[in-house]
Amino acid sequence: MFDLQGYGPILLKGTWLTIQLGIVSLLVGLVLGLLGAAAKLSGVWILQRIADIYTTVVRGVPELLMVFFIYFGGDALLQFIASQIGYAGRTDMSRFWAGVAALSIMFGAYATEVFRMAVEDIPKGQWEAAQSLGMRPIQTIRRIILPQMWLVALPGLGNLTLVLLKDTALVSLIGLQDLMYYAGRAAQSTQKPFTFYIVAALVYLALTTVVTLLMTHFEWRANPAARYAKALAKSKGGQA
16 A cells, blocks of 8 residues: 555554653653642642642643753753762763653643542532541542542543644654654655655554543443443343
8 A cells, every 4th residue: 555665664663662652651641630630729829839830831832842841951950960969971861751751741731630620520518428427538539539530531631642642743853763753764765755644644543543442441431320321221122
């Protein structure tokens, strides 16, 4: 279908790096999002202000600038820290971890608001009911709040994950050898940009389709009421 002229293996190599980058950034971003939401809901003024500044600044800066800022600024920051502890050698930030840091920070800022709104969507009466049953706060969060929070937050997190996966293409601009990096090199070498960029687009489409199916599955698993209703309807249909 497509004549890749021997560039197929390196495109696969770039695809694998893109997947790794997306997974690691997603995990780190989820942690940042949970911490950000916890800070905003903590009632502690200083933590709330720090979380507000984090989400406001990150959401107001273009993703490409954030990648450049982390990559070039990270080198300067590492060099400064090394000099402060007496290390005179050169320190360089890995392109992979610079990409992970940039993508995670961006994902975490948006995830913070998704988690915060999900928690606020849970009626306060459930907190009071858990307290009246003698549950400690950590038990209330683990048994009552988190299961419901995930159900509300999953659609938003699914959309953010799709955006994160597509944003991984930005790291090719700092030289990280991901799918877009190799697609660009192959296009320049063969003078067939349409072929290689459409192959890259099809790979991203396949990856986002997999993510969409996974999120649909997670939403289904997180909603026992919907599963019970479907099983009940199926049972009634069988009896009829």
